[in-house]
Amino acid sequence: MAQLPPYTTTGERIWHYAFRVICGLIFLFLILPILIVLPLSFNVEPYFSFTPGMLSLDPEAFSLRWYKDILRNGMAAPDAPLSLTWFADTWNNAQWMRAIRNSFFIGICATLLSTALGTLAAIGLSRSEMPYRRLIMSILISPMIVPLVITAAGMFFFYSKIQLSQTYIGVIMAHAVLGTPFVIITVTATLVGFDKSLVRASNSLGAGPIQTFFKIQMPLIIPGVISGGLFAFITSFDEVVAVLFLASPEQRTIPRQMWSGIREQISPTILAVATLLVLLSIILLTVIELLRRRSERLRGVTPS
Amino acid sequence: MDAAQPITAADGTPLKKKLAQAMFRSKLRATGLVVPLLAFVLASFVFPIIALMWQGVYNDTFERLMPNLTEELRVWDGVSEPTEDMYAMLVADLRQNRADKTIGKVASRVNQELAGTRSLFTSTARKAKKLEPPYKESVIKTKKKWGELKVWQAMKLTNQSLTPGFYATSLDAVQTVDQGFVMKEDKRQIYTKLFVRTLMISGSVMLLCLLLGYPVAYLLATLPLRYSNLLMIMVxxxxxxxxxxRTTAWIAILQSQGVVNDLLVWIGITGDDSRFSLIYNMTGTIIAMTHILLPFMILPLYSVMKTIPPSYMRAARSLGATPTRAFIKVYMPQTVPGIGAGGLLVFILAIGYYITPALVGGQDGQLISNMIAYHMQKSLNWSLAAALGGLLLGGVLVLYWAYDRIIGIDNMKLG
Structure with missing residues (x-):
């Protein structure tokens, strides 16, 4: 920590530490709700709160029961011995397993669509000769701003008319639209620092526009593209309003399953799923951070 | 060389023309890159929303399903006694709708205009086949209410397909045949109160985010990078x-048997039987939304504060300012763009919030989005949902425009 200069008065010293304590409390406010689901998900009782046994760290009070429930809920024969048929049963019948499969399938398809289209558009928008740049940019960012209920309601009517509601394609399209603003924002941010003379140098050395793009531009903006893609993925992975309006039970995703779990029967299985999702976001955050560092290294920015 | 001769490129075309061609080509290339996404967004996002907004002002259910009566209602002045012809056409249309099984739609549509008329239509339609002329008498015989002028006025209003009626309802006004728009009595105003509450909750969330986000952003911006990078993870x-x-976590923390209440009982601040209700009400909505939107405040504030040289504060101090004065006079004014960016973003996201209020809001923590979802999914009054959505969207777009003017959407940063 930075040393306080010698001329600070006692009052300033007190304030200096008080300020840190205040900030510490705010950090606690930010992080505590996320950490609290971890121990609660190992609760042996079907409650959302700490039991006396948990507080006294009694091993009897903890269990993996809710994690097993993720695999078992909805199975045809949950008590059958562990075997390939048991796993096949889980994979095909368990409600949460289906939600997990759906979330990944929809998330990955939507991410590919929005990243591909979003990256191209961001490259076009970063060119100074692009006409109506500002207007187009604000249209492309608007899915992030427009209240989700309005978006979902509009899509519900329109997609019903063209037979896309209650289909995977409909949900994927909706999620792709919602993810593109993040791709555009992150890729544009990477392109701001992009040295245009590199493209000119490549051209003057005889490379065509396509070769220049893949050999020069792409490697430099790829960290931005990947983090944009991850943003798009997490947007789809976390999205529930469009799914509520557009999806049939067949397309239930993890957030949709959590939604009905919270509204109908609140069971700690939700907390177990929540814990897994927190782990997933930690992984994604780590990847993003590594990418950011790599991008900074590539562009010659060194952290102090 | 002749001065009037234009300068030409290697192939003999004038340079000016050649340049214009090159510019045009590069413009086309840039546009070509943007077009696929723009087309996708316009088709699957912008157009559906425009179509939804159209539903808020246009509803032709009545006109489409009651074509004969429509003609009569159009010429009727709306205040005189309904004529025998009108009743005859009513019976004709009811018979047709009964046969087509569309009477439910007509009944619901008129019921939106005048509550309590649903059964009037369904029951009379059931008997319509047997009704004999004079129809006026026989129709009124099935239900006395058919003789009331206000039922006919409601039908005349419903008959208007292009209507401001749903927007009027969204603002708690009633459209009448003879007196224009009349505000509902104070007790029965729902939507204006809900709009006010939405603005109030969003405003409080924004202020709380600013209050909590400012110190944290300041700390992150002033600490050496190796510490601040670590703390940034917490954001x-x-x-x-x-x-x-996060919403689930807040339920676990704030519910009456939750962590906070357990802690308070254990400390002795409150008794076991008088636990605080912190969730399923407005408090729950505000706490959970503040937590969820706080990063959207911290990140823009941080990126602005990062650019303020620390030497400014030192200069102010060396010129004799107290720390407080230096902070208020020198540091704070420079963070205003960050406050504006974060505050607007949080406010825009907050007024459209749906999930969190729906799960932890209980009765008095619901926002306008929840009402829109209710009319979409439960009451099935889609035109009213569209009109409420239109008002909300209008507000959001004004704020978005302001954001673009003041901060510029290009400057939006994530993480």
């Missing part, structure tokens, strides 16, 4: 964690 992890996870 980014919630940002990356699922909304439903």
């Amino acid at each position: 980014l992890l919630p940002f990356w964690t699922s909304l439903l996870v």
Whole structure:
């Protein structure tokens, strides 16, 4: 920590530490709700709160029961011995397993669509000769701003008319639209620092526009593209309003399953799923951070 | 060389023309890159929303399903006694709708205009086949209410397909045949109160985010990078964690048997039987939304504060300012763009919030989005949902425009 200069008065010293304590409390406010689901998900009782046994760290009070429930809920024969048929049963019948499969399938398809289209558009928008740049940019960012209920309601009517509601394609399209603003924002941010003379140098050395793009531009903006893609993925992975309006039970995703779990029967299985999702976001955050560092290294920015 | 001769490129065309061609080509290339996404967004996002907004002012259910009566209602002045012809056409249309099984739609549509008329239509339609002329008498015989002028006035209003009626309802006004728009009595105003509450909750969330976000952003911006990068994780992890996870966590923390209440009982601040109700009400909505939107405040504030040289504060101090004065006069004014960016973003996101209020809001913590969802899914009054959505969208777009003018959407940063 930075040393306080010698001329600070006692009052300033007190304030200096008080300020840190205040900030510490705010950090606690930010992080505590996320950490609290971890121990609660190992609760042996079907409650959302700490039991006396948990507080006294009694091993009897903890269990993996809710994690097993993720695999078992909805199975045809949950008590059958562990075997390939048991796993096949889980994979095909368990409600949460289906939600997990759906979330990944929809998330990955939507991410590919929005990243591909979003990256191209961001490259076009970063060119100074692009006409109506500002207007187009604000249209492309608007899915992030427009209240989700309005978006979902509009899509519900329109997609019903063209037979896309209650289909995977409909949900994927909706999620792709919602993810593109993040791709555009992150890729544009990477392109701001992009040295245009590199493209000119490549051209003057005889490379065509396509070769220049893949050999020069792409490697430099790829960290931005990947983090944009991850943003798009997490947007789809976390999205529930469009799914509520557009999806049939067949397309239930993890957030949709959590939604009905919270509204109908609140069971700690939700907390177990929540814990897994927190782990997933930690992984994604780590990847993003590594990418950011790599991008900074590539562009010659060194952290102090 | 002749001065009047234009300068030409290698192939002999004038340079000016050649340049214009090159410019045009590069413009085309840039546009070509943007067009696929623009087309996708316009088709699957912008157009559906425009179509939805259209539903808020246009509803032709009545005109489409009651074509004969429509003609009569059009010429009727709306105040005189309904004529025998009108009743005859009513019976004709009811018979047709009964046969087509569309009477439910007509009944619901008129019921939106005048509550309590649904059964009037369904029951009379059931008997319509047997009704004999004079129809006026026989129709009124089935239900006395058919003789009332206000039923006919409601039909005349419903008959108007292009209507401001749903927007009027969204603002708690009633459209009448003879007196224009009349505000509902104070007790029965729902939507204006809900709009006010939405603005109030969003405003409080924004202020709380600013209050909590400012010190944290300041700390992050002034600490050496190796510490601040570590602390930044604490801001980014919630940002990356699922909304439903965070909402679930707040239920676990704030419910009456939850962590906070247990703690308070244990300390002795409150008794076991008088636990605070912190969730399923407005308090729950505000706490959970503040937590969820806080990173959107911290990140723009941080990126602005990062650019303020620390030497400014030192200069102010060396010129004799007290720390407080230096902070207020020198530091704070420079963070105004960050406050504006973060505050607007949080406010825009907050007024459209749906999930969190729906799960933890209980009765008095619901926002306008929840009402829109209710009319979409439960009451099935889609035109009213569209009109409420139109008002909300209008507000959001004004704020978005302001954001673009003041901050510029190009400057939006994430993480």
